[in-house]
Amino acid sequence: MSEPIIDALAEVLRSRRNASPEESYTASLFAGGVNGIAQKIGEEATEVVLAAKDAAPSGRDAALVHEVADLWFHCMVLLVYCDQDPRWVLRELERRLGVSGHEEKAHRSGKPPIMRGDEQPEE
Numbered sequence: 001m002s003e004p005i006i007d008a009l010a011e012v013l014r015s016r017r018n019a020s021p022e023e024s025y026t027a028s029l030f031a032g033g034v035n036g037i038a039q040k041i042g043e044e045a046t047e048v049v050l051a052a053k054d055a056a057p058s059g060r061d062a063a064l065v066h067e068v069a070d071l072w073f074h075c076m077v078l079l080v081y082c083d084q085d086p087r088w089v090l091r092e093l094e095r096r097l098g099v100s101g102h103e104e105k106a107h108r109s110g111k112p113p114i115m116r117g118d119e120q121p122e123e
Contacts, residue, residue, distance in 0.1 A: 006086050013080040037078045044071040
């Protein structure tokens with residue numbers, strides 16, 4: 001995954017914010033608000049789990065890849081709806097790269113900090 005595709009998709013999503021829900025699937029998601037988008041993410045997450053259970057043990061499994069792409073798309077819709085920059089998620093993942101998951105969780109103090117603009121959380 002690269003930032004250019006994330007940026008391009010985020011721009012398309014932003015452009016759909018004021019579109020007609022009858023003419024744009026993404027606009028219909030935005031019209032449902034955070035609850036509607038979150039419900040759709042839950043549905044997509046379930047589809048990922050089901051596809052994973054049926055996934056081929058090796059090699060590319062097209063169904064699983066398709067369902068994860070759907071889940072990621074809907075998560076991006078939520079980020080854009082909440083005025084969050086999807087690149088912040090990439091930067092957070094980059095920050096965590098090479099850090100033990102147990103260690104990363106142990107250093108959390110409740111909720112992560114609220115970031116303004118393009119800033120990143122303090123280490």
